[in-house]
Amino acid sequence: MVVSRDVKFDEDASWNWEVNEDFVNEFFPFFDEDNEGEETWQPSTITSSLFVPRSSQDGTYYFYANAASGTAVDDECKLKFGELKAKRIYRYIVFRIDGQRVVVDKMGSPDENYDNFSASLPSDECRYAVFDFDFTTDENVQKSKIIFIAWSPESARVRMKMVYASSKDRFKRELDGIQVELQATDPSEMSMDIIKSRAV
Structure with a gap:
């Protein structure tokens, strides 16, 4: 520093x-x-x-100066993420900051797709989210990766953007198994083409 x-x-x-x-x-x-x-x-x-x-x-x-930063993470966040990763019973999980804690906001069933996930993100508020992305490589191999998305739309309040930005890294450390990270301020920055290019 x-x-x-x-x-x-x-x-x-x-x-x-x-x-x-x-x-x-x-x-x-x-x-x-x-x-x-x-x-x-x-x-x-x-x-x-x-x-x-x-x-x-x-x-x-x-x-x-103080070494502490970030918000607390509700135990349900880690529990549901573990179920997504190990059991694949959710297609996606959306998280929000409620007071001084990160909590589960909503979850998508395995039969939901990326459009359902994208539509679940509010247009004027920040969120964290994970998406279980299935894809086929150029070698015709079926794979999946867990995508972490930090959603911070332009229309969100400045203070909210700051809180989410300062808490992101600590929250991510609680979710063991994230393979790709993406930050988006607009749906065009997290399109399916972008998701696939980052995952491959």
């Missing part, structure tokens, strides 16, 4: 591994959506967030 000479660290607040991450959305600057996207910093109180900038009276930014 590179820090400029104008940045100071509060070492007493640094790397507290025991703090529960209740303010993950403060990892990023807060964008005031009612003020045409003008960037404003959060109030000057120490929280458990990673590298949260705080402006002092002399204009110097102080960064309070």
